[in-house]
Amino acid sequence: MKKSKLLYIGMSRTEKILGWLYMAVSLLILPQLLNWVNNQLADPIPEATLNFVFYLTNFLFIAGIFHTFLRASLVAAWRDIWNFIQAVILGYVAYLAASKAMDFLMSFLVPGFSNINDAAISDLAKSNYVLMLIGVVFLAPVTEEMLYRGLIFRNLWQSSKVAAYALSMAAFAAIHVLGYIGSTDAARLVLCFIQYLPAGLCLAWTYTKADNIFAPIVVHALVNAIAIGALR
Numbered sequence: 001m002k003k004s005k006l007l008y009i010g011m012s013r014t015e016k017i018l019g020w021l022y023m024a025v026s027l028l029i030l031p032q033l034l035n036w037v038n039n040q041l042a043d044p045i046p047e048a049t050l051n052f053v054f055y056l057t058n059f060l061f062i063a064g065i066f067h068t069f070l071r072a073s074l075v076a077a078w079r080d081i082w083n084f085i086q087a088v089i090l091g092y093v094a095y096l097a098a099s100k101a102m103d104f105l106m107s108f109l110v111p112g113f114s115n116i117n118d119a120a121i122s123d124l125a126k127s128n129y130v131l132m133l134i135g136v137v138f139l140a141p142v143t144e145e146m147l148y149r150g151l152i153f154r155n156l157w158q159s160s161k162v163a164a165y166a167l168s169m170a171a172f173a174a175i176h177v178l179g180y181i182g183s184t185d186a187a188r189l190v191l192c193f194i195q196y197l198p199a200g201l202c203l204a205w206t207y208t209k210a211d212n213i214f215a216p217i218v219v220h221a222l223v224n225a226i227a228i229g230a231l232r
Contacts, residue, residue, distance in 0.1 A: 008211050009072045011154065018065045019151045026058055026147075031179070048128035055135035058143040066146050070213070077214045084210050091206025091219040098198035106195060115192050116184055117176045118227075125231045136228055141220035145203065148172040150213045153204050169200035199223070 011019075034054055038044045045053075063070065077084045106113050125132040148168050156164035173196035177189045203216040210216075 009069065009076055009213075011066075011069050011150070015066055015069055016151070016155065019062075019147070022061050022065060023147050023151065026061075026143075027175070027178075030054065030057065046127060048124040048131055051124055052128070052131040052135045055139040055143070059139040062143045062146050066150065069150070070142075070146070073213045077210070077212045080212075084212060084215060087206055087210030087212075087215045088218050088222075090209060091202055091215060092222055094205060095199060095202040095219060095223060098202050102195055102198050106191070110191060113188075113191060115195055116180050116188060117192060120180075121228070122231055125228060129228075129232065133225075133228055136224040137221050141217045141224060144172065144175070145207075145213055145217045145220055148175075148200070149204055149207045149216050153207060154213075165201065165204055168204055169197050172200035172203070173197050 031054065034050060034057075038050055044050075121132065121136065148171050152171055153164045153168035156167060173193045176196050177192045180189060180192075203220060206216045206219050207213060
């Protein structure tokens with residue numbers, strides 16, 4: 001496979017600026033705004049539906065902001081399809097290995113530990129499986145990979161590979177636990193944060209292998225599909 005410099009497909013200055021701005025909105029404003037609007041309704045929508053609205057809103061904004069980058073990446077993936085497929089396979093295998101190692105470590109150090117985000121998704125899937133399936137398999141991977149690999153990892157890569165990996169992994173892990181601050185103890189949140197770090201590492205590595213953002217998107221979607229499929 002070719003050695004990646006993550007330079008093949010460029011991201012415009014406008015995409016970067018809007019991407020960073022939207023990341024802040026998505027983290028700090030959108031969840032509270034959607035909850036507030038829902039509470040104003042005479043008949044508030046169920047939590048699973050509200051969660052889907054969050055996924056869909058993020059997806060539409062990300063697709064709009066990064067449409068040029070995403071279109072160029074899709075064309076490039078097709079033109080270099082065998083390299084792309086190889087990167088996806090290697091990335092997925094790496095994820096499985098890292099996930100199994102982390103699960104073993106957690107079961108050894110903290111018997112009976114359960115990830116709070118996984119439990120929440122399981123509960124929402126019981127409420128509305130179809131919406132959760134669409135959200136976690138088709139919408140969330142595009143949003144999260146564009147923000148944490150496409151925006152953070154890619155744009156730090158040339159300055160510092162260590163920083164690119166460390167910050168993108170930390171941000172990716174944090175987004176999966178921040179919403180539970182105040183509702184569970186700090187020790188459990190820290191363990192959940194640690195549990196997501198290998199996934200961030202493998203997804204970033206997949207990006208470097210393919211030199212294409214759609215590789216980690218596909219791996220991410222596969223992982224989520226298998227996880228939510230197990231809940232059926």
